[in-house]
Amino acid sequence: MRTDQLIEALVADRKARAWSPRWxxxxxxxxxxxxxxxxLATLGVRPDIAPALATWRFDFKIAVMLLALVxxxxxxxxxxxxxxxxxxxxxxxxxxxxxxxxxxxxxxxxPVATWGTRLLGTNWAICLTAIPLLxxxxxxxxxxxxxxAAPQSPxxxxxxxxxxxxxxxxxxxxxxxxxDSPLFVATWYLLAAAPVxxxxxxxxxxxLRW
Amino acid sequence: xxxxxxxAALMRRARQGDDGAYRRxxxxxxxxxxxxxxxxxxxxxxxxxDGEDIVQETLLAxxxxxxTWDAAQPIEPWLxxxxxxxxxxxxxxxGFNKHVNIDDYADSAAASTDADPAPAVDSRRLxxxxxxxxxxxxxxxxxxxxxxxxxxxxxGMSEGAxxxxxxxxxxxxxxxFRKGGP
Numbered sequence: 102m103r104t105d106q107l108i109e110a111l112v113a114d115r116k117a118r119a120w121s122p123r124w125x126x127x128x129x130x131x132x133x134x135x136x137x138x139x140x141l142a143t144l145g146v147r148p149d150i151a152p153a154l155a156t157w158r159f160d161f162k163i164a165v166m167l168l169a170l171v172x173x174x175x176x177x178x179x180x181x182x183x184x185x186x187x188x189x190x191x192x193x194x195x196x197x198x199x200x201x202x203x204x205x206x207x208x209x210x211x212p213v214a215t216w217g218t219r220l221l222g223t224n225w226a227i228c229l230t231a232i233p234l235l236x237x238x239x240x241x242x243x244x245x246x247x248x249x250a251a252p253q254s255p256x257x258x259x260x261x262x263x264x265x266x267x268x269x270x271x272x273x274x275x276x277x278x279x280x281d282s283p284l285f286v287a288t289w290y291l292l293a294a295a296p297v298x299x300x301x302x303x304x305x306x307x308x309l310r311w
Numbered sequence: 312x313x314x315x316x317x318x319a320a321l322m323r324r325a326r327q328g329d330d331g332a333y334r335r336x337x338x339x340x341x342x343x344x345x346x347x348x349x350x351x352x353x354x355x356x357x358x359x360x361d362g363e364d365i366v367q368e369t370l371l372a373x374x375x376x377x378x379t380w381d382a383a384q385p386i387e388p389w390l391x392x393x394x395x396x397x398x399x400x401x402x403x404x405x406g407f408n409k410h411v412n413i414d415d416y417a418d419s420a421a422a423s424t425d426a427d428p429a430p431a432v433d434s435r436r437l438x439x440x441x442x443x444x445x446x447x448x449x450x451x452x453x454x455x456x457x458x459x460x461x462x463x464x465x466x467g468m469s470e471g472a473x474x475x476x477x478x479x480x481x482x483x484x485x486x487x488f489r490k491g492g493p
Contacts, residue, residue, distance in 0.1 A: 102367070102434040102435050102438055102453060102454070104341050104363065104366060104367055104370065105338070106453040106454055107367050107370060107371070107434060107453060108334060108337045108338060108341070108370065109334075109452055109453045109456060110449050110452050110453040110477065110480075110481065111333075111337055111370065111371070111374040111481070112330050112333050112334045112337070113452045113458070113459050113474075113477060114374065114474070114477050114478050114481055115325060115330060115333050116328075116474065117474065117478045118378065119375055119376060119377055119378040119379075120376065120378035120379050121378060122381070181379075182379065182392075183376070183379060183389065183392035183393050183396055184388070184389075184392050185392070185395075250376075250379055251372075251376040251379045251393065251396070253392065253396055310400070310489065311372060311375070311376065311396075311485070311489075
């Protein structure tokens, strides 16, 4: 087939819709909705949510989750494009700084004797299970939408989708979990996010090439 | 007066439904792409033999991803980004890992007009591997120059069904380009 002949076929296919910048937020919202329903049907919000909201540790935990959501969302959107992004991981620096600052504050405020129980908490096994499970629907939805995008690096786009999905799952889970210490959040939430990001990388490599 | 070769303007008109503008855009882009691909292959120490296959694969990718261009931005960086991705992807498939920086020689989009190139080898072979009906639709539109409505009448399908089958065929071709390669 000559190139001008191929061009005729492409012109005939001009009307087919290929992508819209709205697809990514719509897919994310749908995936998040599925996870929200699953969360409310199984774990649910902790019963002492009202007094918890009055503590800085809980409020801080939610603030970190929202920051992670915003940063991961931006990363995902920029990595969906065909343009090269230099050092994308640096865009997560604010999250690392906030987490580190909270760790320092917690270590300064909490008596040394309580560090161990704060770190281990009561819920780490549920945390490690629930966050990845609550991430699956957003991850699937994001990957479906990203297949129509043109990511310069499919593995990086997959990693960003995994991170955004993990941040969604973690945000939901944060409303259930009694362990509010930054020591617990920085340890177990990150450990729970790791397999989701890894899954995003593996699936991105397979599904997002174009 | 508008420059007839302003690629961004052509793409905008194509989005508004102008087939002629879209054809002109693709032709201009293929002129720009040919030397870019040839030099990219040369800089990787690779001969020009499957250059036209890469040109076609890249055009197909640009077509399938055309809506990822943001009309508020200039189009040339977007074209370069797509071309770079496909070239790097192609070279990587053949075991080249060398960094290819097409920005060095792809500054002026649609600058050169090349002689008619040799027909690509891959696309004919890949076309033959399509399901029968899809292959006939692509052949009638591309080789014989039929319109979708004529093909629909000939094959006893609705025009919409022809368009859906054509779109599927092009997506299959894109995947085959990516997986194939001699």
